[in-house]
Amino acid sequence: MATEEDVRRMALALPGVVERSSWGRPAWFAATLMARIWDDGVLTVKSEEREALAGTDPDTYFWTAHHERSPRLVLVRLDRIGTEELGELLMESHRIAGGKAPG
Template identity: 75%
Template sequence: MADEEDVRRICLSLPGVTERPSWNQPAWFARTLMARIWEDGVLTVKTREREALAGTSPETYFWTPHHERSPQLVLVRLSLIDGQELAELLEESYLIAGGRP
């Protein structure tokens, strides 16, 4: 089970990532937004695997009509993933957002 502190720790361990509020929620930026708390216990990240993730684990990965226009965004219920999976998601989001490996 992951939580916001896990997100913060992983994001800030990536080179050049900063944290600042976005829509009154904690958010992390590489060159652009890479992750943001959507609501308590739910994280928004960028991925190239949105359909596959939601197809295999719809209770964990989902999106709202608000996210329809952004096919790289997926919502993640943090309580349903472990730290390793979270780290993989955030590393992919970091690269998509313009971070440097």
């Protein structure tokens, strides 16, 4: 089970990422927004695999009508994923958001 603190630690470990508030919630930015706490225990990230993620595990990955216009945004229930999967999601989101490559 991943937590908001895991998100914070992993996101801030990526090159160039900063944390600031977005709509009153913690958010992490590379060149653009890469992740944000949407609701308690729910994280928004960018993924090129949104449809596949939600199609294979809709109890974990989903989106709302609000996210329909942003086809790369997916919501993730943190209590349903482990930290390894969270790390992979954050790295992909970092790349999509224009983050600097590690190293």
